[in-house]
Amino acid sequence: MTDFVTHVRNRISDDREFVFVRDDGGTDRLTFTELDRRARATAVWLAAHGLTDEPVLLLYPAGLDFTVAFLGCLYARVPAIPAPLPDVGAPHANRVRTLMRDAGARLVLTDHAHASGLSNLSARVPDTAPADPDAWAPPAMSAGTLAYLQYTSGSTSDPRGVEVSHGNLLHNLELFRLLARRPLRRLAGWLPHYHDMGLVGLQLQALHAGADLVFMSPGAFVARPVRWLELITRYGADWTVSPDFGYAWCTRRITDEQLAGLDLSTLAMAISGAEPIRAATLAAFERRFAPAGFRPATWNPGYGLAECTLMVTCVPQGQGVTVRRFDPAALERHRAVPAPEGTPLVACGPVSGLDLRIVDPDGLRPLADGEIGEIWVCGPSVALGYRGRPAETRATFHAGFHSGDGRWLRTGDLGFLLDGQLYVTGRIKDVIIVNGRNLYPQDLEEAAARANPAAGRSAAFGVRRHDGGEHVVLVQEMRRGQPGDLGEAADRIMDRVTREFGIPLSLLLVPRGAVRQTTSGKLRRRHMRELFLSGRLTPLHAELEPAVNDLLETVA
Amino acid sequence: MSAASAPMSPDALRRWLIERVAAYLGLPPADIDPTVKLRTYGLDSVHALGLCVDVEETVGVLVEPTMPWDHPTIDDMTAHLADLLPEDRTVQAPPDPE
Numbered sequence: 001m002t003d004f005v006t007h008v009r010n011r012i013s014d015d016r017e018f019v020f021v022r023d024d025g026g027t028d029r030l031t032f033t034e035l036d037r038r039a040r041a042t043a044v045w046l047a048a049h050g051l052t053d054e055p056v057l058l059l060y061p062a063g064l065d066f067t068v069a070f071l072g073c074l075y076a077r078v079p080a081i082p083a084p085l086p087d088v089g090a091p092h093a094n095r096v097r098t099l100m101r102d103a104g105a106r107l108v109l110t111d112h113a114h115a116s117g118l119s120n121l122s123a124r125v126p127d128t129a130p131a132d133p134d135a136w137a138p139p140a141m142s143a144g145t146l147a148y149l150q151y152t153s154g155s156t157s158d159p160r161g162v163e164v165s166h167g168n169l170l171h172n173l174e175l176f177r178l179l180a181r182r183p184l185r186r187l188a189g190w191l192p193h194y195h196d197m198g199l200v201g202l203q204l205q206a207l208h209a210g211a212d213l214v215f216m217s218p219g220a221f222v223a224r225p226v227r228w229l230e231l232i233t234r235y236g237a238d239w240t241v242s243p244d245f246g247y248a249w250c251t252r253r254i255t256d257e258q259l260a261g262l263d264l265s266t267l268a269m270a271i272s273g274a275e276p277i278r279a280a281t282l283a284a285f286e287r288r289f290a291p292a293g294f295r296p297a298t299w300n301p302g303y304g305l306a307e308c309t310l311m312v313t314c315v316p317q318g319q320g321v322t323v324r325r326f327d328p329a330a331l332e333r334h335r336a337v338p339a340p341e342g343t344p345l346v347a348c349g350p351v352s353g354l355d356l357r358i359v360d361p362d363g364l365r366p367l368a369d370g371e372i373g374e375i376w377v378c379g380p381s382v383a384l385g386y387r388g389r390p391a392e393t394r395a396t397f398h399a400g401f402h403s404g405d406g407r408w409l410r411t412g413d414l415g416f417l418l419d420g421q422l423y424v425t426g427r428i429k430d431v432i433i434v435n436g437r438n439l440y441p442q443d444l445e446e447a448a449a450r451a452n453p454a455a456g457r458s459a460a461f462g463v464r465r466h467d468g469g470e471h472v473v474l475v476q477e478m479r480r481g482q483p484g485d486l487g488e489a490a491d492r493i494m495d496r497v498t499r500e501f502g503i504p505l506s507l508l509l510v511p512r513g514a515v516r517q518t519t520s521g522k523l524r525r526r527h528m529r530e531l532f533l534s535g536r537l538t539p540l541h542a543e544l545e546p547a548v549n550d551l552l553e554t555v556a
Numbered sequence: 557m558s559a560a561s562a563p564m565s566p567d568a569l570r571r572w573l574i575e576r577v578a579a580y581l582g583l584p585p586a587d588i589d590p591t592v593k594l595r596t597y598g599l600d601s602v603h604a605l606g607l608c609v610d611v612e613e614t615v616g617v618l619v620e621p622t623m624p625w626d627h628p629t630i631d632d633m634t635a636h637l638a639d640l641l642p643e644d645r646t647v648q649a650p651p652d653p654e
Contacts, residue, residue: 245602434600495595499625
C-alpha cells in the first residue's frame with residue numbers, strides 16, 4: 001500500500017469515532033464511516049472546482065469540520081495547508097496572504113461561523129450538500145504524491161512550507177505504531193491541528209491506526225488543563241501526546257479536589273516532544289499524578305521535526321525514561337561530559353526505522369558516540385522539501401558527504417548518541433521554542449523595531465535556563481544621541497514584544513555597531529548568543545529575567 | 557474553593573494576586589513587588605490566561621485575557637478588579653495559601 005487514503009479507507013468502521021469536546025462541555029461526534037462519507041463529498045466539491053493538485057489553505061477552529069476538510073483534501077489530491085485562524089485585523093490578513101503567496105494557494109476554506117470574518121480573504125465554505133459522495137473516484141496517488149504542506153518553519157515574513165508526501169506519512173505513522181506493544185485503541189489530546197504534533201500525532205495517527213480520537217481546543221486546555229486529564233479519565237484513553245509545557249501546566253494548575261476525580265491508569269503511552277524535555281517536568285508530573293494511577297513507565301520522550309514528517313526517535317512503550325547528567329559548561333562547548341551534579345538530559349529514544357548520524361556542523365565529518373554535533377536523518381519519513389524553494393531544499397534536505405551517500409536531512413538541531421539513545425542538547429538553527437511554540441528571531445526583531453523605530457539593528461536568540469526552559473534574549477542597538485531615557489526605551493520594547501508574543505524576555509541595549517553582521521550583511525545571532533553567555537557584551541542598559549541572571553552568574 | 561465567606565478587600569485581593577502570581581512563577585511571594593511589571597519576573601501568556609481563570613473562579617468577575625498586559629503590575633490589577641467589583645458585593649475569600 002503506497003498512499004495514505006487507501007490505508008485509511010481500509011480502516012473505515014462504525015465502531016470507531018472522532019469525538020470533539022467543545023469548550024462548553026458538549027460533544028460533537030463522527031464515526032469513521034461518516035467522516036469518510038463527508039470527506040468524499042468534500043473531495044467531489046474540490047474536484048468540481050478544478051482544485052486537484054492546487055494547494056488550499058484551511059483556516060478552521062478546533063473541531064471536526066477541520067478533520068473533514070483535511071481528509072477531503074487528501075481524497076481529492078489537493079495539498080491542504082492547515083494554519084491558525086487569524087485574529088481580526090489587517091496585519092493578520094496580510095500574514096495569511098504572505099503564506100498563500102509562498103504556497104501558491106488561491107483558495108481559503110473555513111467553516112460557517114468564520115466565513116464572514118474571513119471575507120477579505122474570499123474564504124469559502126465547501127457546499128457539500130449537493131455533492132454525491134458516491135461520485136468520488138480516487139485520483140491516482142502514490143508514495144511520492146504530495147499530501148499536505150506543513151508551515152511551522154520560517155518566520156512570518158519568510159514562511160517555509162514543508163512538503164509531506166503520502167509515503168512520508170505512512171512511514172512515520174508506522175514508526176509510531178511500532179512504539180506500542182498493543183494496538184492503539186483511543187487517543188486523547190488538545191494540540192492544535194495546524195501544529196505538526198497535533199496534525200500527525202493526533203488526527204492522522206488516529207486515522208492511520210483505526211483508533212478513536214477524543215480531543216478539545218488548545219484554548220480550553222490552557223484555561224483549564226484538568227479538562228485534558230478528564231478526557232483521558234472519561235474516555236479511558238490509552239495514548240496521549242503533548243509538549244513538555246502541557247505536562248508542566250497540569251502539575252502546576254490541577255488542584256487536589258480535581259486530582260481526586262482523575263483516573264490515568266488506562267494510559268499506556270504519554271508522548272512528550274516538540275520542545276526540549278525537562279527531567280523535572282516528568283518527575284513532578286509522576287509524583288503529582290501517581291495517586292490518579294499514572295505510571296512512570298508510561299512516558300515516551302521523543303524527538304522530531306516537521307521536516308521529518310513528525311518523529312525521528314521516541315522511547316518505545318515500557319522502556320521507561322533514562323535521565324543522565326552532564327557538565328553544563330562542557331555542553332555549551334558541545335561536549336557531553338557526564339557529571340553527577342550536572343544538567344539532567346532526557347534520552348529521546350533509540351534510532352529505529354530511520355538512519356541517523358551526528359555530524360560536525362563545521363567540518364561536515366561524522367562524530368563518535370558522546371560527541372555533540374548536528375543531527376542528520378535519512379529515510380522514507382524525510383519530507384520532499386520546502387515548497388517552491390529549491391536552494392533551501394538542497395541545503396536542508398539533500399545533505400550528504402559525497403554523491404551516493406543518500407539524501408540526508410540536516411535538522412539544525414544538536415545532540416549526541418550514547419548507549420543507543422539520542423540526546424538533544426540545543427540547535428544551530430535560529431528558531432526559539434517556548435511552550436511548544438516556534439518563535440522566529442526575525443519576528444521578534446521586527447516587533448522591537450516597531451516599538452522603537454529610531455533604534456538600530458537587533459538580534460534575538462534563545463538561551464536555555466537551568467530549569468531547562470527556553471528564554472528569549474534580545475540585543476538592541478541604540479543610536480548615539482537618541483533622545484529619551486534608556487529605561488523608557490527598554491520598557492517600550494519589552495511591553496511590545498511581551499504583548500505581541502505573550503512571552504517574557506531579557507533585553508540588552510547596546511551601542512551602535514555592537515550587533516555583529518557578516519560581511520554580506522547577515523546577522524550573526526549565534527555569535528551574539530555566545531558573547532552574551534560568556535559575559536562579553538557590555539550593555540548600556542540591561543533588563544534580565546531573574547533565571548537568566550542566575551545563568552550568567554554560573555557561567556561567569 | 558471552599559473557604560468561609562468574607563468580603564475581599566483590596567488588600568486581600570492584592571495578597572491573593574501575589575500568591576497566585578508567585579505560584580505560577582515559582583517564586584516566593586515576598587519577591588513580588590506589587591509596583592513592578594509582572595513580565596519582569598517572567599510571566600508569560602499561559603500564566604496570564606491561568607490567572608484570568610483564577611480571577612473568574614475565585615473573585616467571580618470575568619476579565620479579558622489581556623488583563624495582565626493591560627494592567628501589568630499587581631497594584632494595577634488590584635485597582636482594576638476593585639473597580640469591577642460592586643461596592644457592596646460580598647465574595648468568597650480565597651483559601652489560605654499552603
